[in-house]
Amino acid sequence: MIDIDEADDSTQSAVIADSSTVPLLDVPDNVVERLEELGASARAPHANLYRALANQPEVLAGWVELSQRLRHRAVTSRRLRELMIVRGAQISGCAYELKNHEELALANGVTAKELEEVARWRDVPGFSPEERAGLALAEGMLAGNVPDDVIVTLRQQFDAAEYVELVVTAAFYTMVPQVVSALRVPVEDRHAANDCATGNRD
Numbered sequence: 001m002i003d004i005d006e007a008d009d010s011t012q013s014a015v016i017a018d019s020s021t022v023p024l025l026d027v028p029d030n031v032v033e034r035l036e037e038l039g040a041s042a043r044a045p046h047a048n049l050y051r052a053l054a055n056q057p058e059v060l061a062g063w064v065e066l067s068q069r070l071r072h073r074a075v076t077s078r079r080l081r082e083l084m085i086v087r088g089a090q091i092s093g094c095a096y097e098l099k100n101h102e103e104l105a106l107a108n109g110v111t112a113k114e115l116e117e118v119a120r121w122r123d124v125p126g127f128s129p130e131e132r133a134g135l136a137l138a139e140g141m142l143a144g145n146v147p148d149d150v151i152v153t154l155r156q157q158f159d160a161a162e163y164v165e166l167v168v169t170a171a172f173y174t175m176v177p178q179v180v181s182a183l184r185v186p187v188e189d190r191h192a193a194n195d196c197a198t199g200n201r202d
Contacts, residue, residue, distance in 0.1 A: 019184040024051040038068035052183045070169050076162050079109040080131050084138040085173045091142050094177035096187050133157050141170040
């Protein structure tokens with residue numbers, strides 16, 4: 001529990017990064033095709049996390065199915081989900097997740113000012129009731145306990161399918177920093193940062 005108080009190297013089949021605990025492999029062709037089908041960006045197959053997971057192709061395939069469905073097939077607001085993910089990355093101290101999802105948040109309607117303020121979402125205006133409920137859920141999931149009042153608020157704001165979607169999103173992105181940290185997945189070259197192991201915890 002946490003106390004709340006993609007570089008393209010296609011010329012090589014395997015790379016050991018300075019900090020990675022496993023080789024960074026090329027993503028298998030069938031997974032690349034599936035990423036395209038699910039709506040992932042062209043740079044997704046070059047993400048270092050996917051390349052690390054490629055050491056176990058079945059795990060990578062399952063990861064892609066869930067992560068990309070949560071990202072591209074969900075019915076709740078993408079802006080809301082990215083805010084939740086960014087907040088979780090801040091708390092976890094996961095620079096890899098934070099850098100990647102700050103980009104995605106900005107591409108999905110979140111402003112730079114809101115990214116600066118999301119850690120203080122309870123005390124600043126601008127976030128909708130739905131977003132505040134989602135952020136409370138993300139924090140509760142990371143702490144290992146979602147308070148009853150947060151659940152009540154969520155069920156008032158979202159139907160059952162939306163609620164499940166947000167819970168699974170929060171749970172999945174609670175797991176991501178742990179995987180990134182244990183595998184020592186380095187941030188892609190386009191980001192000037194290190195992995196979760198050296199990130200600052202909020």
